[in-house]
Amino acid sequence: MLKKLLFAVASMIVTMGFAFADVDVNKADQAALDGVKGIGPAKSKAIIAERSKNGNFKDWADFETRVKGIGDKNSAKLSQAGLTVNGQPKPAVAGAAVNTTATAPATAASAKATSKDTKTK
Template identity: 65%
Template sequence: MIRKMMVGVALVMASMGMAFAQVDVNKADAASLDGVKGLGPAKTKAILEERTKNGDFKDWADLQQRVKGIGDKAAMRLSSAGLVVNGKPMAGAPAAEMKGQPESKPAKK
């Protein structure tokens, strides 16, 4: 019984790692973009339409300039949620945190 529980826990942990896969804005379809926390159907549609009209996004600045509503704060959140442009996260964005893991807290003085 313990062996079954350990296998179950291992499977859950493995699936959690896959949930944070990177999604490249230049290669992703609508379903993949909608899976990024912070992107909904309207923003996904705007990204896909802009990409279709004017080609791939060169970098994060290009994405922000061409898609209305993606400013610095939104870009940081999207990058932290796993969105990348040409395989690169936004510079300075924190890495995506795994759900279920305790957040690190600053040490008390």
């Protein structure tokens, strides 16, 4: 009984890992696109139809322009959910994560300086 439970938990963890894998819009089939949060069957069909008709997407701007209903905000959410174009996440999404981390130490340092200034006065 315990072995079956452990096996079930291990299987669930492994499948969750696959769910968060990056999906390239130029290589994915409909099932893979449907697995990305925010893309349903209708949107995945539209993506595949556009890709079949006019070739692979060059970049995120090309993807947003060619697929109806994919704008800047929607594409940012899709990128965060694991969608890539030519293996690349949307640049603004990647930059936002880096900037947040970079500013955190500066904010903490300025808070300490403010705290010291208040104590010495």
